[in-house]
Amino acid sequence: GYNDGGGRGGRGGGGNYRGNMQKKPGLPPNKVFSGNNKRGRGRGRGTGPAGQFGGTMAPVHSLSKVATQQFDTTNMSTAEKIHRFALYVQGEPMKVNAIQTIENAITGSKLNLKTQYEVEELMRISGKWMFTGRLILGGIFLARSVGANKKEVKHETYQKALNVLKSKTVAEIFNLTDPGAEAIRKELATTLDTEKDVSKQADTILQKQTEQAMTIRTNQDGFICLIEYLKTAPTLPENKISCLEQAMSASHCSLSHKYDFKASRLPTGRFFFHGILTVGDIVIAVGKGHRKKDAKVHTYEEAFKNLMSKPLQEIMQGIDVEEEAKNEEEASGSGVSVIMDGKKMSVSEKMDKMIQRLKDAVYKENNINTVDACATNLGLTKTCIYRKLQGNEEGEASRIACDLYLEKFLIASGEGEKRKEAQIDAYNNAWEVLITTTGEHIVKDHKRLTNDNDDPSIIDVHVKGAQKPQGDSNMAGLKRHNQDYEDPAKTGDTLVILEHEEWTLDRKRQAFCILTYSATSNGMLLQWNTSQEGNMFKCDISLQNTHIGEAKAMSKNNARNLAAASALFKLYETQDVIKVTRRDDSKLWIAYSNIQGKSNSLKEKQGEGGDPDLKPSMDAEGNVIPIAEEADKWVLKVCEEIINEYKDQFTLEELIFGPGMPLTESKEVRNMAKSRNLRHDIRQLDGQSYLVIQHRMQPQDMAKCIHTSAGGRSGKYVLVEKSSLPVYQDIVPDLDKQIALSGSLAGQTKREVKAPNPLQGFKPKILSEEEEGEEVVFDQGQNKLY
Numbered sequence: 001g002y003n004d005g006g007g008r009g010g011r012g013g014g015g016n017y018r019g020n021m022q023k024k025p026g027l028p029p030n031k032v033f034s035g036n037n038k039r040g041r042g043r044g045r046g047t048g049p050a051g052q053f054g055g056t057m058a059p060v061h062s063l064s065k066v067a068t069q070q071f072d073t074t075n076m077s078t079a080e081k082i083h084r085f086a087l088y089v090q091g092e093p094m095k096v097n098a099i100q101t102i103e104n105a106i107t108g109s110k111l112n113l114k115t116q117y118e119v120e121e122l123m124r125i126s127g128k129w130m131f132t133g134r135l136i137l138g139g140i141f142l143a144r145s146v147g148a149n150k151k152e153v154k155h156e157t158y159q160k161a162l163n164v165l166k167s168k169t170v171a172e173i174f175n176l177t178d179p180g181a182e183a184i185r186k187e188l189a190t191t192l193d194t195e196k197d198v199s200k201q202a203d204t205i206l207q208k209q210t211e212q213a214m215t216i217r218t219n220q221d222g223f224i225c226l227i228e229y230l231k232t233a234p235t236l237p238e239n240k241i242s243c244l245e246q247a248m249s250a251s252h253c254s255l256s257h258k259y260d261f262k263a264s265r266l267p268t269g270r271f272f273f274h275g276i277l278t279v280g281d282i283v284i285a286v287g288k289g290h291r292k293k294d295a296k297v298h299t300y301e302e303a304f305k306n307l308m309s310k311p312l313q314e315i316m317q318g319i320d321v322e323e324e325a326k327n328e329e330e331a332s333g334s335g336v337s338v339i340m341d342g343k344k345m346s347v348s349e350k351m352d353k354m355i356q357r358l359k360d361a362v363y364k365e366n367n368i369n370t371v372d373a374c375a376t377n378l379g380l381t382k383t384c385i386y387r388k389l390q391g392n393e394e395g396e397a398s399r400i401a402c403d404l405y406l407e408k409f410l411i412a413s414g415e416g417e418k419r420k421e422a423q424i425d426a427y428n429n430a431w432e433v434l435i436t437t438t439g440e441h442i443v444k445d446h447k448r449l450t451n452d453n454d455d456p457s458i459i460d461v462h463v464k465g466a467q468k469p470q471g472d473s474n475m476a477g478l479k480r481h482n483q484d485y486e487d488p489a490k491t492g493d494t495l496v497i498l499e500h501e502e503w504t505l506d507r508k509r510q511a512f513c514i515l516t517y518s519a520t521s522n523g524m525l526l527q528w529n530t531s532q533e534g535n536m537f538k539c540d541i542s543l544q545n546t547h548i549g550e551a552k553a554m555s556k557n558n559a560r561n562l563a564a565a566s567a568l569f570k571l572y573e574t575q576d577v578i579k580v581t582r583r584d585d586s587k588l589w590i591a592y593s594n595i596q597g598k599s600n601s602l603k604e605k606q607g608e609g610g611d612p613d614l615k616p617s618m619d620a621e622g623n624v625i626p627i628a629e630e631a632d633k634w635v636l637k638v639c640e641e642i643i644n645e646y647k648d649q650f651t652l653e654e655l656i657f658g659p660g661m662p663l664t665e666s667k668e669v670r671n672m673a674k675s676r677n678l679r680h681d682i683r684q685l686d687g688q689s690y691l692v693i694q695h696r697m698q699p700q701d702m703a704k705c706i707h708t709s710a711g712g713r714s715g716k717y718v719l720v721e722k723s724s725l726p727v728y729q730d731i732v733p734d735l736d737k738q739i740a741l742s743g744s745l746a747g748q749t750k751r752e753v754k755a756p757n758p759l760q761g762f763k764p765k766i767l768s769e770e771e772e773g774e775e776v777v778f779d780q781g782q783n784k785l786y
Contacts, residue, residue, distance in 0.1 A: 073112045078138050079170050081111045085137070086165045086173075098158040102165075113138045117157065119150055120181045132181050133157040141178045175221075219280040222253035223315060226279075227307050229253075240300040248279075255280040261295055275299030282318040347407050350378045351439030354406075359435050368427045371434075372464065380406045382464040383449060384426070386419055387457040400459075402426040410447040419460075459486075473527040474520050483523035485544070490524050492543045496699035497568075497577040499720075504579060507726055508734075511565035519543060522699050528563065530556050536738070539563040553738045562734060569728045576703045577720040585656055585683065589690055590642070592660035599634035612637040617671035625671050631664045639669045643693065647676050652695065652705055652715035659688035666691055 073081065088109040095101040106113055115137055122130040133153040134144045143160035147153040164173060229251035230236070230243075237243045248257055257279045264272050273295035275287040285306055287299030306315060345353070354374045361370055375382050383405040390398050402422035403413045412433050414425025478485050497518045503510040519526035528541045533552065539559040541549045549567025553559035606612065611633045617625040627636070639657070646655045657669065673680040673693045681692045694715075697705065705714050712719040 073110075076111070078140065079174065081113055081138055082140060082173060083170045085109050085111055085113055086170070089162065089165045097155060098162040099155065101162060102158055117154065119153060122146070122181065122185050132184055134178060134181075135161045137161070140173060141176050142173070144178060146184060219255065219282060220312065220316060222255040222280055223307075223312060225251045225253040226255065227312070230304070230307055240304045241297065244300055244303060259296060259299065261292060276321055277303045279303075282316065283321055284315060284319065286319060286321060345378075347380075347409075348439040348443045350380055351406070351434075351442050353439075354378055354380065355434050355437070355439065358431060363431060366424050366427075367431045368424060371427050371430060375406055381408070382406060383408070384423060384462045384464065385449075385458060386422065386460040386462070387455065388459050389415065389457070404430050405449045406430075406442075408449040409442050410449065411442070472529075473525060474516055475525065477516075477520040478523065478525065481520065481523075483520070485523055485525040487523070490522065490544060492524075492546055492548060492571075493574075494700060495519070495522050495524065495543070495571065495575050496703050497571060497575050498699060499577065499579055501579060501581050504720075507568070508565050508731065509561070511568045512561050515541075515564045515568050518699075528560055530559060541567050543567070551735055551738065554741065558738075562731070562738065565731045566728070566735065569726050569731045572722075572725040573727055577725060578699070578702060578706065579718045579720050581716045581718055583716050585654075585690070585692070586658075586685060588654070589656035589658035591658045595635055595638050595657070595661075598638045599632065602637060603634045614640060617668070617675040619675075625675075627668055628664045631662075631668050635661075635665055636668050636672075639665075640672055643669070643672050643676065643678070646693070647678065650695075650705060651709075652697070652702060652717045654715055655693040657691040657693075659685075659690045661691065669693075 085105065088111075089101070089105050092101065092105055092108075095104060102115065106115060115135060117133065117135050119131055119133045122132055124130070130146065130148055131150050131153050132144060132146045133150075133156075135142045135157045142164050143157050145153050145156040145160060147156060164176070168176075226247055229247050233247070233250070237246060244257075248255065257277065260276045260278070262274045262276070264274070271290070273289055273292050275289070275295040275298065276283060277285045277287075277299050285299050285303035287295050287297070287302050289295035289298050357374050358371070361374075364370065372382060385403045385405070387401040387403070388398060389401050397417070399415050399417055400419050400422040401413060401415050402419070402425070404411045404426045412426055412429035414422050414427070414429055416422035416425055477483075495518065497514065498521050499507075499510075499514045499517070503514050507514065516526060524544050526541070526543055527545075528539055530537055530539045532538075536552045536554060537556050537559040538552045539550065539556070539562070540547060541560075541563045549563045549565075549570065551559055551562035551566050553562055602612065614627065614633065614636055616627075619625055627633070643655065657666075661669070669691060670680045677696055679694050679696050681694075682689055683692055684690075702714075702717060703719070706712060706717055706719045712721075
């Protein structure tokens with residue numbers, strides 16, 4: 001039929017009853033074609049309204065039949081095809097089973113998709129074969145199932161695939177991962193219990209393997225995001241720990257990460273640390289070091305290098321920690337015992353072993369770590385003796401020499417302007433000596449280290465790896481301020497004591513702070529060493545290697561504080577004491593508006609003559625520092641005049657420029673101060689920065705300046721009167737109390753007795769003979785023993 005819709009025009013007849021009954025449930029009417037159906041091909045005869053046959057086309061699925069007319073599938077991506085196919089399936093009613101539903105949808109959607117179903121035998125269990133089926137649509141994995149019947153496996157696989165198409169998004173479908181038949185077969189062989197329901201166990205095993213495969217897929221996607229971020233990020237921190245921590249967060253890789261370490265002990269007794277970095281349950285790097293921090297830094301550096309250079313599949317395989325540790329031991333020798341052929345290795349054999357390892361190693365500009373590691377692993381003691389070489393008459397400066405001994409045999413010597421340079425030179429020379437000689441020759445012909453060496457040029461002897469005494473010093477502060485404590489003119493007699501105003505409120509409690517600050521400011525070496533004597537601790541304090549005080553107490557801190565107070569109160573009797581007070585800088589600074597006013601006056605007085613004449617600033621090497629063009633030259637001229645006037649004064653007063661000075665001008669003013677050997681500093685008040693300039697003076701010069709000033713004061717520094725200072729006799733009672741406490745508590749352990757702070761006015765009671773056998777208890781409220 002044509003317009004009359006007669007004959008076999010049932011499907012598509014507008015008024016056809018049977019045609020209307022074929023509407024798809026839940027779908028809108030099809031309006032793809034308008035007008036009458038010109039070629040009916042349905043079954044049966046229908047009568048259209050108003051005596052006409054035919055009409056609009058019966059509604060069908062929006063993608064059914066006409067999909068190829070609307071879309072060109074040749075240029076359509078697989079993801080889009082899967083998306084449209086899933087929409088088609090969701091709109092189709094359920095057929096007899098899932099297999100028919102999917103296969104009919106493949107034909108009806110006309111998206112050129114093909115299904116690929118595969119079934120594979122797994123293993124024979126209890127006389128029955130186990131099978132696994134897999135369904136792939138357009139090259140994309142949809143589902144897998146396991147069972148003992150091929151037919152049931154196919155139906156279950158298609159049903160799972162249908163559920164996936166109806167419930168998951170395209171992205172989730174593309175992220176599905178097939179665990180594989182081999183993984184399921186291995187899991188069945190190891191965990192299956194033949195006495196229980198095999199089918200249920202097979203489903204559980206399949207689910208487990210699928211989750212593991214999904215985890216691997218998730219980790220892989222996460223690593224792709226992480227590596228992409230590391231390679232494309234515009235800026236990354238130089239510190240690899242910060243770099244990777246930032247990348248883990250900023251890349252949104254959704255991978256968990258954890259750093260852990262293991263500690264081991266070398267044959268010499270020294271600790272060695274192994275770091276392990278795990279990302280997404282995969283160990284991506286291991287590191288090592290003699291300190292925890294070194295091991296962590298090395299681990300993260302290795303992780304960064306692996307992520308940036310290794311293929312993804314190699315990263316996903318992870319690192320075998322045990323195998324890596326074994327390889328490191330073989331490479332470094334840290335796991336090599338010093339036992340050979342059932343007997344202890346001799347020094348000559350150790351030397352030969354070390355020589356062989358150095359021949360296999362790579363020479364560097366600094367070989368200290370390499371030589372030390374080999375010697376430590378073989379149990380060879382390393383000793384460095386530093387000597388001072390005097391300059392010659394031609395004006396050559398003095399130098400430092402370093403002699404390197406291994407197991408008391410001299411290996412090589414080196415020289416340098418500094419100790420570090422001399423040490424590097426000695427180790428580099430030692431490398432050359434060791435790779436060209438034998439252990440027997442070293443033992444037989446090399447110079448030995450003796451204990452009766454009275455060489456006056458020796459300034460230090462350092463035995464590497466030896467346990468350090470329980471002592472400490474202010475060496476770090478001296479190095480930070482570039483102070484030379486070896487100056488022979490610096491002795492305890494020249495010490496000037498410096499103390500802040502807050503410390504003077506309780507000099508007994510703050511004695512250690514005052515003493516440390518004073519010694520560092522004077523460029524003198526302060527050392528303190530604590531040792532245990534019975535149930536007490538004894539602390540000895542020395543200044544410039546001269547003993548100045550000692551004390552005993554029940555704890556280390558109390559012993560140190562008492563010893564410092566003992567030394568300080570003795571020094572109070574003979575040395576000058578300067579107190580550093582606080583002042584309100586806002587009442588002393590030169591306002592920037594005043595400087596601008598003076599600069600304008602100078603500019604008007606100069607007229608149109610150009611820029612003012614400024615003396616150029618010089619850097620430490622004598623080079624001229626150019627003045628920034630944007631700086632106000634007239635403001636700088638006023639500041640220069642003020643600084644020149646201040647420079648000629650012998651005073652401890654500070655020259656303070658108030659807030660408001662632009663950064664470029666502030667920088668130029670600081671350059672002026674530096675080139676005139678003046679100290680400068682930036683301070684803040686109420687969020688505003690201002691510049692402070694003062695003279696560079698040693699404490700001895702500061703004392704002279706204050707002595708010549710009126711009222712014993714210059715700037716914020718005040719000379720303290722001797723009559724207001726404590727003396728040594730004021731601390732003697734506290735020292736005696738600790739000794740008395742030690743005698744009264746003799747025989748008891750430190751856990752049984754917890755002494756109070758001796759600096760808080762504790763007054764112990766000396767026990768009588770009748771009370772010696774009683775339990776000793778300290779009453780905090782009454783400050784006494786009973």
